[in-house]
Amino acid sequence: MASPKTLFFAAILVVFVSWVARGRNAPRDIVRATCVHASYPNLCLRTLSAYTGPAITTPRDLAHAAVKISLSHARSAAAKLASVKASAGARRRERAALVDCVEQIGDSVEELSRTLSALKRLRQSSGGGAAAEFRWELSNAETWVSAALTNEDTCLDGFEGIDGEIKTEVKKKITKVARVTSNALYMINRLDDTRGKPHTVDP
Structure with a gap:
């Protein structure tokens, strides 16, 4: 039978291992707990779980990571x-839709970049307890990411009534961008006491 001292150290070891395990799983836990309520939970969990940036330990970290993911997808889509716009096979209406879409997604890239800047200032201002400045930068972040999402939706709308391979390719790409942006907007809204309703994009 083990001595009391041995049992004591065994108990300490179990507690220590559990503490380390919780520490290692903390980033994944916050991602899972938050993504379940996002506009697109599975996409949220998949993209944020694969995020390789700084550790996610707070809701602000989560919002920052979500916007960076959205920006990366928007740049790839642009x-x-x-x-695709350079395709000689595109019909006139397709080319017109593509030209507009290129401009709109370019605007989204700019707006998402501004969102990241606002979130960075938000992190700094919150540390000083400046509530008014915190609210101002949070409002800026919400405004910019909402504008990016609107541009992505507008791009998709431009292909209504157009059939063909180009539409299918563009719609698949932009729909994913819009969905990760929607998830990013949700993460930013969570930083506010008054949360907006999730914005969804039709398949």
């Missing part, structure tokens, strides 16, 4: 659209 490059893809520019390539």
Whole structure:
């Protein structure tokens, strides 16, 4: 039978291992607990779980990571659209929709970049207890990411009534951008006491 001292140290070891495990799982736990309520939970969990940036330990970290993911997808989509626009096989109406979409997604990239800047200032201002400045920068972040989402929706709307491979390709790309942006908006709204309703994008 083990001595009391051995049992004591065994208990300490179990507590220590449990504490380490909780520490390692903390970033994933906050992602899972938050994504379950996002506009697109599975996409949220998949993209944020694969995020390789700084550790996610707070709701602000989560919002920052979500916007960075959205910006990365928007930049990728912008490059893809520019390539597709150069297709000689595109019909006139398709080309017009592509030209508009390239501009709109370019605007989204700019707006998401501004969102990141606002979130960075938000992190700084909150540390000083400046409530008014915190609210101002949070409002800026919400405004910019909402504008990015509107541009992405407008891009998709421009292909209504158009059929073909180009529409299918563009719609698939932009729909994903819009959905990760919607999730980013949700993460930012969570930083406020008054949360907006999730914005969804039709498949």
